[in-house]
Amino acid sequence: MSTPPPDRTDLGPDLGADSGADSGADSGADTAHRFGPTRARVLDVLQDLAAPSTAAEVAARLGTHPNTARFHLEALVGVGVVSREREDRTAPGRPRTHYVAAVTGPRSSQRSYRLLAEILATHVDSSAPDPTGEAVSAGRRFGRTAAPAAERPQSVAAAAGLVVDTLAGMGFESQPTPETDSVRIDVTTCPFLEVATRHLDVVCAIHRGLMEGLLESADAPAGVESLEPLVGPSHCVARLTGAATTAPAPAR
Template identity: 45%
Template sequence: MSYGALAVQSRRRILDTLRAADGPTGVSELVTVTGLHANTVRFHLEVLVEAGFVSSGPGPRRGRGRPHTVYRSVTPPAPSTGYQFLSQVLAAQLDDRGAGELAEQAGRSWLRGDGRSAAPGADPVGVATARALALFTELGFEPERAADSATVQIDLHACPFLEVAQRHPDVVCAMHRGLLREVVEAAAPGLAAELIPFARPGVCVARLTPTEKGPVRS
């Protein structure tokens, strides 16, 4: 497969159109969507077929004569980064195995190995809140403590793993829940931590709630 086939912007537009289509698509439909000349579309399709991105075959008959040729994409769009590709592959494998608990444990284990689950301070709830905010800030979530919440609530506005999390929430969100619980429980053992994925459009919510024997909220 030659990735040089995607060096032309109009050719990528044709491939994107085929990927978004409900089924095999003919030249005339591609002309309508892309605004390109039919000969240009045919030329780009030949390149994409030869490079392995697209397949061609006969379409349904339209009266007499030979059936017209239709095209379909045979490759998925590549993720924007190698890390995104890796996360999608691993999350899909874990998701197939129902490994939400394993993903949560992985988040906990990473924090323990990184030394971030340090001992409680003089103000356990305040320390737990500050450490949770620091952790999710570093991860790129743009966290913000909700001022009017009855418990400690942290709104997470910008999940950097949103695309993967939407596809595999049982894995990605479970890992983030493990991170949250590990950092909170290490600082304030009497504090229960919960992560609510997609609590509002574009926002996940972390809540820290004192248990019956837990500390008073700071």
């Protein structure tokens, strides 16, 4: 069986190379903000583990392949925010490589936002009369404002492209696939994953609402037929059809 190549999508700037900028002038926060969403999440997980960790352990927390985690970890080693250590072994076998976040390194740019997301999701989940409905409505409202100024999509496939491209700017990685009467969208990276594992209904409802709001704002000839959460590790599946299935947001 062949080994999957590391996922190099959404990497952010190549901070492992000499870009010609004076790296000493960058504050820790500035450096963290220059990472792409995927690499920042790798750093965030390693900081949360707070102990020497293998690529496989980081990958398990992210729901991704160890090769992908290792690729990002090595890039973080290259810019000095992560160090690499060899395991001390007395038993036979190849020593494992451990990674440790630098004590003086930047905190991940998503860290405080994840805490805020956790607080808000917990509140909606425990206090709203209809948590799922409230989350869909919130996502839809934001989605209507996030749609780029563009020509109206003329097909379900074009509408799916709009959704994929717009959500990519929010940290989602998705792949559309045309089917007989719909377009399947495989979401393989979700920026809300860590919160979704504890508040699945609320977070996935926000994701669905985002898509619905985008389609409504663009007056697209498509609607969200379904969103299947976590059919695999860090993998959700949405389907768009030609018949809009979204309901109007509740009046406030």
